[in-house]
Amino acid sequence: MAPVTMLEAIRQAIFEEMERDPTVVAIGEDIGVYGGAFKVTAGLLERFGWERVIDTPISETAIIGAAVGMGYQGLRPIAELQFIDFIACCFNQITNFAAKSHYRWGAPVPMVMRGPSGGGVHGGPFHSANPEMYFVHTPGLKVIYPSTAYDAKGLLKSAIRDNNPVLFFEHKFLYRRIKEELPTEDYTVPIGKAIVRREGRDLTIVTYAAMMHTSLEAAEELAKEGIEAEVVDLRTLLPLDKETILQSVKKTNKLLIVHEDTRTGGIAGEIAAVACEGAFEDLDGPILRVTAKDTPVPFSPPLEERFLPNKNDVISTARELAQY
């Protein structure tokens, strides 16, 4: 099989799940006739018809609300947010309606909310956000943010089959930039399991999404200096795989967290607390983080470049940490 992009992997996951299970339906803006702003849902309408591929008015609250209602009917809706930034418009439906439903009255909401996220493509303040932490802070949700085509497909399939409301972030910088050969047979990747992408003895880099690739590149350069970094790809942010994080920290005794989300309130703070609670005695240095700046995502290329963390930031912070 020829290698496929992450975008194609996501499309395959939706397509194959809809093929496998007629309770799976898709809903969103311009997803049918047009095939979605990024063409993730191209070909779905043709194959599955108007009842299963629902083009909606520009109403994020209605999209998520209706998906919750269809979930109560035993369906498994996949709701697309045209850009993940628009998720702010339906925050209430997600955090108050969907997230609390099973806890309050035992009604599962088997729904996936997915959309393109992240910066690096000059999308400006409203088409580049990483709003994952609003939702990581909401019990009842699951939050997935894959970095590879294989994981994207396998995790999306798991999300569709899950009985809980799952947020699935698709980093648009990675959509067409990474390619991978995928198995021909049906497979899933479990939600809530991190993976070690690169083994190393000197320090642990915990990261996810586009920054996973940045961290891997940094690790290769660090290796030339004799610093062997272990790179842990979280893949799922909620529930957080504390075990894999702690295992790695106990091995390397040093922890660096890298994310594209802004600094204050980013998941780095949470991971630092997890490490302090679970591996304090194993730490040989401060817990450091490389993140985006605490500003909105700016538009013009030099501004966005300044805003985003990059390979050199990871390398220099890792060097600093390796000194301890």
Added chain:
Amino acid sequence: MSQPLTREQHLDLYYYMKLNRMLDEQLVRLFRQNVVVGGLYSNLGQEATSVGTAYALEKRDWIAPMIRNVGGLLVKGYKPRDILMQYMARVDSPTMGKDGTSHFGDIKVRHVVSPISMLGDLVPVMAGVAIGGRYLGQNIVAMTWVGDGATSTGAFHEGMNFAATQHAPLVLVVENNQWAYSTPVAKQVPIHDLADRAKAYGIASAIVDGNDVMAVYQTTKEAVNRCRAGKGPVLIESKTMRMKGHAQHDAAEYVPKEMFKYWEARDPIARYEKYLTENKIWDEKTKKELDARIDKELKEDLEFAEKSPLPPPELAEQGVYCDGCHTVEAVWNRSKAEVTPPKSSVKPEWEVTDFGGFDLASTMAKQSAAAGENGGKDARIISQGTHKNTAHKPQQRPNGGAAKSAQHPARNFERQQPASQKFKGQKSPSQRMMDQKTNGQPEKSSAVARVPFGRGPKGKEGRK
């Protein structure tokens, strides 16, 4: 028109309304004894709206109640003990103490969706339930209620618009009880009849005397039939009155005393009792028996509720996620083959029949007709521009535009016309309300064309 009600059904309506009210009174006593945890929201005066609407549904239909729709929950088969224990935060309540009030439901058996506090949010959710049911071939109707205040939310608008574009089998009951907390409806919405909102969604609507249970029932039944026949959503405005403050803590001093008096004279239960007597549907003995049954059931349920303990603390940490504890199952009433390839396959194209051009002549003609109807009150501003009274032809797209598409579900339904031409015949909403006589028996109070206190008393400060 719907089938006339049997004697048993007539008595059912009384039973549920009276039970709703007695339960309300019981809860007030418990509140005063400090047994209720948190706030208590009265249903007083709105029993006919909750019961009459819910009673028009079939068992398979879905509801989502708001806080003053305990009557609807009773019709759906919940017991007073469920509501009592919700308010008392006991472990045997439907939510085991995790939530209070009418915030509970059951998707599998009773088809009740639990509300959340955020007003208006149920509208899109119930639109989803409605189209989900249609997809599965269930031929169900979904119904929810919103207050006059809740119609101001964005969720209400998005939900109604989505439901309308989907022709969803959704009945939306706008419970206009004149107040949203301390805010009178005139300060909430700058139109007199909330049913007029339906025009903007191109859906059918009705206005009903919400304190006349027969009128509420009949109007809803018609709306439900219409929905079930695939004719799209219906908005029913029920004119009623919240007879207490927003909750127990609120003495409602902002409500004019005469307004309470006006509505007291239109108490839904007293009116229905009179109707049952005048139409010889019951006698004093039947009433006594029903009242005794209600007393007995309430007493038993109160005993049960009081015996139920508060939940064990460890329950707080359980049930955030569904880890297989509940199954997700769809009830299919159609062949899955219809929605799976290759049978589901379609040509992915829009059918575009109207190119959307501006036709000055017909717009002006429509406008002057409308101006004649309402004295030009909401006349649209029309500029002739460069067109000197010549009709403007819609532009042709270079590619010819319209392409035929395969069966979009919406295409199977009638083209939307102004609601007044369909559901309402040629009648205006207020005329329709006049027609909603108590089972064909004219009753003076329901025959008014306009509810005088609908916007607060004339001349009062609050009207400005």
